[in-house]
Amino acid sequence: MADDGTADRAKGSVKKAAGELTGDEGLKNEGRVDKGEGKLKGKVDEAADKLKHLLHRDR
Incomplete structure (x- = not known):
């Protein structure tokens, strides 16, 4: 599970x-x-998710 910062906030x-x-x-x-x-x-975390989506979109 990715740490989205909710606990820190x-x-x-x-x-x-x-x-x-x-x-x-x-x-x-x-x-x-x-x-x-x-x-x-x-x-x-948001940026990483967007990058993953872009990278896997072309497959």
């Missing part, structure tokens, strides 16, 4: 919310980073 949302509730800027920033990593993984 969810983890980031939880960390960001926890940081906002507790006033912990470090935790809030960690959440932002995790969400960004998740989005990036999702985009990379």
Whole structure:
């Protein structure tokens, strides 16, 4: 199963919310980073799927 970043985005949302509730800027920033990593993984996965489709379309 490919990692589409869903878990990182969810983890980031939880960390960001926890940081906002507790006033912990470090935790809030960690959440932002995790969400960004998740989005990036999702985009990379999308691009890989499109490339696979293009490569196998001609067969």
